[in-house]
Amino acid sequence: MTEHPRGRPRAFDRDRAILEAARLFWRRGYSGTSTRALTAALGLSSSSLYAAFGSKAGLFEEAVRTYAERYREIYQQGVAEPDIRTVLERILIGSVHEFTQPDDTHPGCLISSAVMTDRADTLDTTAYVAALHRANEQALLRRVERAVRDGELAPGTSAAALTGLVQTLWHGLSVRSNLGAPREDLTAAAQLAHRLICRQLASPAP
Structure with missing residues (x-):
């Protein structure tokens, strides 16, 4: 009789597994999400889960990095x-689109989830997200400083103030999305903010 190899099934979908795990972690926190709950949600045995991700902590870290890094990509682009x-x-509208991804492709916003007040075995989520925000802000600040030097913005424009304004808008849009504001409303707010900023900072005509 031929023995079938053990381990995760051929139909294993890693992206879907990370999405389902993220939903649990975001809602319950790391400590409040049991391995049993994860295996039930992912349709995996404990051995298959460990084979795929190494541990519950490994799965958690991959889930956080998978969805948090999308914001870094938006800023870099x-x-x-x-x-x-x-x-x-691109930063304002692109972030709104990410905040409001359909439920079947996105676990929700990490920033206000339960994991932000929890501690994992391998990843301090609060420190990780804070570092991500700092990196994004610094990337934007450098780009705005270049725009000031190149004359794209009106003389006297404060690069730090403009960067701070955009970051404040970003966080406000994130909070409103978590409160259930529809994509259309958030997009309209982001577009209005963008127009007002550009009108205020437009370089004078030669």
Whole structure:
């Protein structure tokens, strides 16, 4: 009789497993999410879960990095744009789209989830997210400083103040999305903010 190999099934979908795990972690926190709950949600045995992710902590870390890093990508793509108006638009509108992803493809916002007040075995989520925000802010600040030097923005524009304003808007949009504001409303708010900023900071005509 032929023996079938043990381990995770061929139909194992790693991305889907991370999504389902993230939903549990975001809702219950790391400590409040048991291995039993994870295996039930993912449709895996404990041995398959450990084979795929090493441990509950390994799965948690991968879930956090998978979804938090999307915001870094938005900033990196934004600051690479050739003009500052598009930079600001990509960051604000792109972030709204990420905040409001459909439930079947996104676990919700990490920033206000239960894991932010919890501690994992391998990853301090609060410190990780804070470092991510700092990196994003510094990337934007450098890009705004360049725009000031290149004359894209009106003379006297404070790069620090403009960066702080965008970051404040970003966090406000994130909070409103967590409170259930629809994508259309958040997009309209982000677009209005973008127009007002660009109108205020537009370089004078030659």
